[in-house]
Amino acid sequence: MRMGFMPSGYFGKMLMVDLSKERIDEMEVDDDLYKQYLGGYGLGVRLLLDIIPKGAKPLGADNVLGLLPGLLTGFGAPFSGRFMAVGKSPLTNGWGDSNAGGYFGPEIRKCGYDGLFFKGESKDPVYLAVTSEKPEIFGADRIWGKDCVETEDEMNRIHGKGVRTASVGPAGEKVSLISGIVTDRGRVAARSGLGAVMGSKRLKAVVLKGSKKPTVFSPKDFYDVSKKYNQGFNKPGAVAKGFLGLSSYAAGLIRRLGLPSNADASVVKNAFQIYGTTIGNTLSAEIGDSPVKNWKGVGYRDFPLKKSKRISGQKMLEYVKKPYGCSACPLRCGALMDVPKKGLTGVHRPEYETSASFGTLLLNDDVESLIQLSDICNRSGLDTISAGMTVAFAMECYEKGILDQKEVGFPLEWGNARGIVSLLELMVKREGVGDILADGVKVASTKLGKNSHRYAVHASGQELPMHDSRLWESLAFTYAYDPTPGRHTAASIDFSEMGPIKDYLEGAPFIKGQRDDLCVKAKNQKVVTGIHQAMSSAGLCLFSMNVGRYPMLELVNSCTGWNMTVDELLDTGWRIQALRHMFSVREGINPLEGKIHPRALGKPPLKRGPTAGVTIDLEKMKDAFCQELGYDSKTGLVSEEEAERLGIENILKQMTS
Ligand code: SF4
Structure with a gap:
């Protein structure tokens, strides 16, 4: 940073934590790099090209994990609450990044940094706390083995209510290649297997509480623009609610008539505010957007409207207790839910991706199981897309006789909600067949052999998401x-x-x-x-x-x-x-x-x-x-x-x- 120059919009410094040496340093970043790469994974990739040595093992001490807020994160600009995890991906052996909302990203800024980096690996489980002027590494024996919700509760107890925690759950601790980093009891930087990188470093959690804020160059302009933009987000009225409530009933018609492109912004706003991304659960199954039966089925035949309506956004509303929004979000597409029969209280509403990967993809129309499966992933840190796709792989292997009931331990035919929950629990614990599946479909098919690679649906190691490329x-x-x-x-x-x-x-x-x-x-x-x-x-x-x-x-x-x-x-x-x-x-x-x-x-x-x-x-x-x-x-x-x-x-x- 130039001498005497006070930057606006960023601090110009990062934290570098060497877990092998138990050493914490501040790292200055050239001003030019912010303009060239902004923040988040843009700045992350520029810095890690220099910091990670060529040929570093993704799960070795040389790999470096970064957690960076976006450039606008922490200032209250609309939609700006994201942070990004970055590093070399153990799933693909190439570049890895992942993105999550919640409140952790803004807290990095409040602690006075534009990013946190972790290199080396600790002998014993540790966590980093930046809750005062001095960042500190603590032993994590008391939280190692706990799930991400329990970890957040424990960090609140130790460091005071209101700290923001990012952690790995049991899946990341066991270095599952399809695990992510969890904040806010279920906002997950899930993709690229970066939870495994954090777990391999025996870094259980990062706990933050700060009150700093970098200077805004022109506060009046910045906050006027933000305020004006946010005025376009009114709460949906009863008419919008009633109209959108019919969307799952209209799904069959839309399939026949075709999906309108360039959907109207006000309709999208209202839909997201009421249903979140679950607005797509039924419609996507009908129109060919949701992959079905491990990408070999057809929605309206294999998972017809009478089934997809059972997992609709409307159906999910029955469990919603209150809305949830990430930091600085005018849309607030999230919600917290209770499912008394499953003993679930205040859990995050599953996203469309989760609903489809454990629902339509597996022919599972048990809506309560979808909420339960989502919560298991949020607590354990598994990526819901990769986990659902891996269950789909296992189900097809079961159908083809590559896996049998003796190996699995229970029946695993398409649509068997109880079997899906049991299999996911085995994957989290890496027990039995769960150990074969815990690293995703590519690794699982190599371990299983018997031509099972034919059913391992992925792109260069990462499982495909819930939008069918044959449609888009x-x-x-x-x-x-x-x-x-x-x-x-x-x-x-x-x-x-x-x-x-x-x-x-x-x-x-x-x-x-x-x-x-x-x-x-x-x-x-x-x-x-x-x-x-x-x-x-x-x-x-x-x-x-x-x-x-x-x-x-x-x-x-x-x-x-x-x-x-x-x-x-x-x-x-x-x-x-x-x-x-x-x-x-x-x-x-x-x-x-x-x-x-x-x-x-x-x-x-x-x-x-x-x-x-x-x-x-x-x-x-x-x-x-x-x-x-x-x-x-x-x-x-x-x-x-x-x-x-x-x-x-x-x-x-x-x-x-
Ligand atoms: S609440 Fe929804 S729309 Fe808002 S930032 Fe979070 S994920 Fe995005």
């Missing part, structure tokens, strides 16, 4: 070739166009044209990639993209005083994406040679249903997208010209020399 074609590109493969939260133009994406960032150069024209698609995929990376690294929730224009530039500029233009913001996004690629390539993984399960490409095509006959020509799409994005698919890197344009030519040279 460009998701296949994203799933196969993003540096963190198998992510629905990475950029896909087809998927983004479900909402009013073209209104989101004023001045974004989307082009008009036929949506299925590959040339149009490639150009707009590039724009959406830039927006996505900038939006995430600014710390904004993905759902901000579904509700109309967001004043990202005004907020970034009034917070930092940068005067950034739309073009510069998009360049920032493309720069971040280029570095995510570079990290993986340096580790010997070319993301653009990623492998994806053929079912996700319609190989063979489904015979019935909304995506009947669809087969995706992934190579053709890759050629068109790479040309537009400026990537060489043979190396997985951006071209020299693009690197020069983005100001990262020196990093590229280091990679290629």
Whole structure:
């Protein structure tokens, strides 16, 4: 940092904790890097390219785990409560990042840091507490073995009510490759297997309580813009509630008529406020969005409306006790629930991804079991997408006779809710068949053999999420070739166009044209990639993209005083994406040679249903997208010209020399 310079919008320093040496240092960060990479995983990938040595073992002492708030996190800008976990992924051996809401991200800022990094590994379980001026490492014997909710309770008891805790549960402690990092009793940085990285370091928890705040460059502008934006979020009235309550009944009709694109922002706002993402539970099963029966089934036949209505957002409302929202969120899509019959009180409402991965995917229409399964994952730290997909893999192996009742310990036919709960519990404990399954489908199929890899649905090691690429074609590109493969939260133009994406960032150069024209698609995929990376690294929730224009530039500029233009913001996004690629390539993984399960490409095509006959020509799409994005698919890197344009030519040279 420049001498005597007081930055606005960030502190300019990180905390580096060496768990092997039990040493804590502050690390200064160049001002230029904030403007070039914002915060969150953007800044994370730039720093970790230097900090993590090439060839580091993902579960070894050399890997470094980072927890970083987005650039706007901690200032109260709408939708800005996210933090990101970063490091080398043990699932894919390439770049890993993951994202969560709640209240932990803003607390990192309140403690006076723009990020926390952990290197080395501790001999014994420990946790880090930053609750006073001096960060300290404590022994974690008393919380090791506890689940994430119990850990939060214990940290509140020891360090005072109101501390914010991120922890790994039993799954992370046992280094499950499909485990994440849990905050706020169930907001989870779930993907990329970074819970296993934290567990391998024997870092049980990070506990924060602070009261600092970096300077905002122009507070009046910043808070006026935030206030004006938030005024667009009124509580939904009775008419909206009644209308949206019919959505699951209309699902069959929508399947026949087709899904409208560019959904109206006010409808989306009301839907999310009432139902959260579970608004999609029934509709997605009908229209071919939810994968069914381990990606081989058809929603309206295998999991017909009478079943999918039993897990609808409307049905879930019966268990809701009160709404929940992440820090600074005007939408508040979450809710806390009670299920007395299962002994569950105040648990988070399952997201759509969780409802689909333990519901539609497995033909399970027992709504209470979905809430229970979600809670087991939140407490143990398992990623619900990967866990549901792994259960689907096991069910198909059971169907095909690769696993039998003796090996599993109970019946495991499709739709058996009790069997699903029992299997998940075994995976958490790594007991019996659960030990085979605890690291996800790729590892499980290697252990099981018997050609079970045919039923292991993943992209380069990471299980696929609950949006079918046969319905949203460009998701296949994203799933196969993003540096963190198998992510629905990475950029896909087809998927983004479900909402009013073209209104989101004023001045974004989307082009008009036929949506299925590959040339149009490639150009707009590039724009959406830039927006996505900038939006995430600014710390904004993905759902901000579904509700109309967001004043990202005004907020970034009034917070930092940068005067950034739309073009510069998009360049920032493309720069971040280029570095995510570079990290993986340096580790010997070319993301653009990623492998994806053929079912996700319609190989063979489904015979019935909304995506009947669809087969995706992934190579053709890759050629068109790479040309537009400026990537060489043979190396997985951006071209020299693009690197020069983005100001990262020196990093590229280091990679290629
Ligand atoms: S929309 Fe939902 S997930 Fe996103 S910040 Fe708000 S409450 Fe959290």
